[in-house]
Amino acid sequence: MAMPDQRLPRYQQLHDDLVAQIGNHVWRPGEAIPNEAELAKTYEVAIGTVRKAVDGLVAEGLLERHHGKGTFVRRPRFDSSLFRFFRFQSPSGERRVPESRILQREVLEAPSAVADALRLPVATPVIRITRLRLIDQNPVLAEEIWLPKDKFATILGLPSEEIGDLLYPAYEQYCGQVIASATETLTVESVAGAYARLLRLECGLPIIVIERLAYGFDGQPLEWRRSRGPADQFRYQVDIR
Amino acid sequence: MAMPDQRLPRYQQLHDDLVAQIGNHVWRPGEAIPNEAELAKTYEVAIGTVRKAVDGLVAEGLLERHHGKGTFVRRPRFDSSLFRFFRFQSPSGERRVPESRILQREVLEAPSAVADALRLPVATPVIRITRLRLIDQNPVLAEEIWLPKDKFATILGLPSEEIGDLLYPAYEQYCGQVIASATETLTVESVAGAYARLLRLECGLPIIVIERLAYGFDGQPLEWRRSRGPADQFRYQVDIR
DNA sequence: CAGTGGTCTAGACCACCCG
C-alpha cells in the first residue's frame, strides 16, 4: 500500500486506503471487510475515526453496512436502482431491459472529440463498439460506445454471449472497471442515413440523441457513448437531488 | 415545539427539531444557527451528537458549515447550481434564464391527473398558471403549472413584476414554500393547436414535453408542471449520482 | 486574540443477527 499523505486527516487516509483496496479487489463485491474494532487496531486509530471513514464510503455507495452482520463491499446494480433511465413502454407498460446486439468492435485512434471527453491524448488507441438494442425485435436504440483501450482491452476478444445485454456488469467482471457516476446530455435531431436504416425509420423523423460520459469512483472518465432512438416511443425519467 | 418521539436516537430528534425550526423560519436563510456548544447545552446532549445531527442537515442541503464562522441556513438557488437543466443556446452558446410572461392565473377544481400527482382529493381547489418563456423575444417554452390553492393562495394576487422570471424564489418569498427536490419525465410529441400558436411552430413539428413533480423538504408534492418547447433547440443535461 | 467548526480519542452501553 502506498504511503498516504500525512497532512490529510487520518479518517481521510483510511478512506483512501480502503478505496484502493476495494479497487484492487482485496475484498470482492459482496464480501465483508474487517470489523470496525479490527480496522481500528490495524490502522492504530480510534474506532470513531474508523466509523467516520466508513461513513464516507457508505455515502459514496462503495460499502453497505448491515447491523449485527458486518460491512460489505457493495455490488453496483445499474439496471434497476442506479440507472433507471429508460422506460421502454412495452404494450403492457412495464419497464424492460432491451436485448443487445453488438454490431462491431474495433480499435481506432481517438478522434479529438472522444479524446477530449475521455481526457486522453489525441490518437490514443480506443475501442469503438456499435450496438443495436431491441425490444420484441424492434430497434429502440442505436449506440456507439468509446472506451480507452488500455483499460478495456479484454472486452475485445469476448464472445457476445458472454457480454450479455448490459455492458456495465461486463466492465466490472471482465475489465475490473466500475462505473460510479455519469453525465447525460439529451438533444433531438432528424434521422438520416445509416441510423435511419438501423432504426428502420423514414428519413427526417425525429430521434432523441443521448450522450453519456461515465466515470469511475476516482472521477476518471471511463466511457463515452452516444445513443439514438426513435423519439415517438421515448420516455426518460430523472430524479433531481 | 412538538414533543419528539423518545424512541428515536437523540441525534435524529435533534435533526427533526432543527428541520422544523428552519421550516418555521426561526432562522432565516443566510442566518447562522447557534454554535455547536450552545446547541449541545440547550438540548442536553454531547457535542458529538450535535455534530451528527448537523452532518445530516448539511448532507441534505439545509445547512452550510463555514469553518471558523458558523453554521448557516442555506439559501436554495434553483437557477444555477441546483436546477441546471436547460441550456438555451443563445448564438454565443452561454446558458441564460429565459424571460417569463405569465398568461393566466385561475382557480379550478383539481382534475384527477393533477389530484393524483399532488396527492390531493379530487376537486380540491388548485391554482393553474400558464406561462410563456422567451429568449430574445423568441418563445422557448410554454408551461402550465398546478399548485394546491391552500398553500399558494398569495401568489394569485401578486403583480407579475413581483414574481419575476423564476417561480421558486417567489414560492419561498411569498408563500413560505421551499422546493427541495423533483422528478422530471421527458417525452417527445408533435405540436398542434394552441401550443403551435404559442410557440410559433408549424403543426406537426416535434416538441419536447417535460413533466415535473416538485417536492418540499418533507417529501410532500408541492407543484406539478408540464412544459413544452421546440425540439430543435432543446438541450438537457443531467448528472447521475 | 476569542470564537467557531474539524479532528480524534477511549470507552460505555444498546440493538441486531445468528448459531
Place this chain on the structure above:
DNA sequence: GGGTGGTCTAGACCACTGG
C-alpha cells in the same frame, strides 16, 4: 451467547475566521 454495527459521552487539541 458472542460478534457485529449504532449511539452517546466528555473532553483534548487543531485550524480557520475575524476584529
